[in-house]
Amino acid sequence: MAPARPTDPRVAAGVIALAAITLLIGGALAGLLVEGAHDFSGAWAAFDAYLLRVVRFTLWQASLSTLLSVVPALFVARALSRHPRFLGRGSILRLFAVPLALPAIVAALGILALYGRAGYFAGLFSTIGGQGWPGIYGLSGILVAHVFFNLPLATRLFLEALQTIPADQWRLASQLGMAAPPAFRLIEWPTLRAALPGVAGLVFMLCITSFTIVLTLGGGPAATTLEVGIYQALRFDFDPARAVALTMLQIAVTFIVVLALTRLGANVVGDTNLPVAPRRYLSVNGTEAVFNAGLIMLALLFVVGPMAATVAAGLGADLGRLAGEATVRQATFTSAVLAFLSALLSVMLSLALTMARRALALSRRAGARTLLEHATDTGAGFVLVVPPIVIGAGWFLLLRHAGDVFAIAPVMVVTVNAVMAMPFALRAVRPAYDAASERHERLCAQLGISGWARLRLVDWPSLRRPLATAFAFAMALSLGDLGVIALFGSDSVQTLPYLLLARMGSYRTADAAGLALLLGLVCLALVLAADWLGREKARNV
């Protein structure tokens, strides 16, 4: 006999969340299909030489960026792991986490402020080169920006991998008198090689879907990726057929990459954990120590440079006048409200999926997982295949017949950014919820604690901190995002990144630098808060 159990409200919440995500992505795909069917020959004709060039450049810049980020990161991570304790090591690792928090547009401005035609290094480079420094635009700019973001990320991931090497192996190595080269070959390299496909895949994925960097630093049709191509087709050329073709290609490319990554067992969401150094038993000789120190110093300078330039250029702006400007105030307010709502939605969706997944797993016991449980488990992963610009483009095409596309900007920004932040929010919420459920599930069932009482007495106290972490991180992501708003933004709805882009476009560089400093600091504060909240884990019995 099948006992009648009351339906778990947690499952219902998960179904609602899944339906909302499906609506968002499905609506976008519907928009693309309708447009493609409406003008099939146009969409087909859009597959021309230009498109081919765009695809080639997208893959080429992503490959180069990956190579330039990952290979140096291997050695920087090794250098850091060889010296588990030196003054400032913790600070360096914390600095390496900052690019993850920094909005891409802020980093792009920092890089321009440093290496641009009028940047701090322009004079030096002109002297060395013997002619006027053209500034880094195009491929070189894109590569520098991508390495700025991904070298520190890859370094941290490799370092994490290196720290999983058991201390006993190091004890053994030092007892056997193993020098650095054999230690690398026999101990470090096998671990790094195991982590390599995952890390390289993650970086490749991030570079292939990078929009803001290419938009702001690409500077021309020669250096355009699929995502920027979609944006230009919709905002400038108004060529829906081309947009459809580009979008379909983007989905195909990301789908293939994600598929390959899952095969490799890669983790497609960047991590914010700070690795702690375990006790090590190894001796490093003088030459190697100098080499390592030099390597770490170079990486540090490369990462700190654009940040310092952002601060210096920002302080050079007329911050007082900016703060008084009505447009700036309006954009700040809009950004804050939209990011708040987006973070709230993101956390609610993530919690709903987490609770439903857990409830379904608990009621299943043995046997195969149902389709629904699968969906609650990996549902958020679909957003990786369908980047924000693609969702935005789909809805843009769908709604342009229905009236003023720009009027729905706030809804698009809130929903798309909420879904985009879900992989990160889920990583904060799910382990905490599952662990709490592990401890409390039987007790709650036994004592009859359910529904609202359970949320108030049991779940909220144990999830408060992870939820706050997820919220702060989602808010930082949404606040700094220049994806959907680039498509839907207008004079009536501007966020800070959108305003920043506008000021850059009209060559008001000082204004842009001031806004970048403001935006960067707010996002950094939010991510630091997220990190701090996540670190103080609730102690359990």
Added chain:
Amino acid sequence: MSDGAMGRRGVPVRLDKVSFSYGEVQLAFDVQFAAAEITAIMGPSGSGKSTLLNLVAGFETPGSGHVLIGGADVSAAPPAARPVSMVFQENNLFAHLCVEQNVGLGRSPSLRLTEADRADIAGALARTGLAGKENRLPRELSGGERQRVALARVLVRDRPVLLLDEPFASLGPALRDDMLDLVAAVHDERRMTVLFVTHQPEDARRIGRNVVFLDNGTVAATGTADDFFAGAGPDAFRRYIGAGAGNAVSRDIARKRT
């Protein structure tokens, strides 16, 4: 609620041709537990002891057959609706709630407590030797004290059946004896039906009146503790507790990892 010295007397617990399976493992129980007595449930790891308790508590539902408590078929009832309290090996308390709140949940799952409830809670805490620790958090208590809090909650819940799933397995020998004596004393006052899963023969001898011995997912033998430990138990039981049963029984046979 007839609280107080008499409490609610225990009722019989019966598993009527209950079958249960998870994965490849098949379990079949057909057994009756005497009302108002302490029955020790023993058996090798994987013999189904915890599953049997989970079936009675409602955490697992039988594939076929019926779970009867006091004659009523509760097979389909959710855990909270059964006249049963259970104490687990660990995680009996909510880490973020204080002792008084953890006990109070036994009276109201939404922690809406009347003055009378609070008086009962204070009484239960005093009875289990926790007076003065009302506002402590679980992490500020020792392992033994945490299990005392769980017993205090059993007292305020006042259900006629108590299930103990190796609740004292991670305590030291002297502390465990104290806790067993507390269970025996509480049982003397309330006369609830107690099902007590344990790996320790001396636990069973100390407070158990009956023994149900499980082997391979089914009930291999039942009888009084006296008979079992006098050597009248089945061969499997003698092999389980080891050679020279009754005299030099090792404390650590097949001790579940905690």
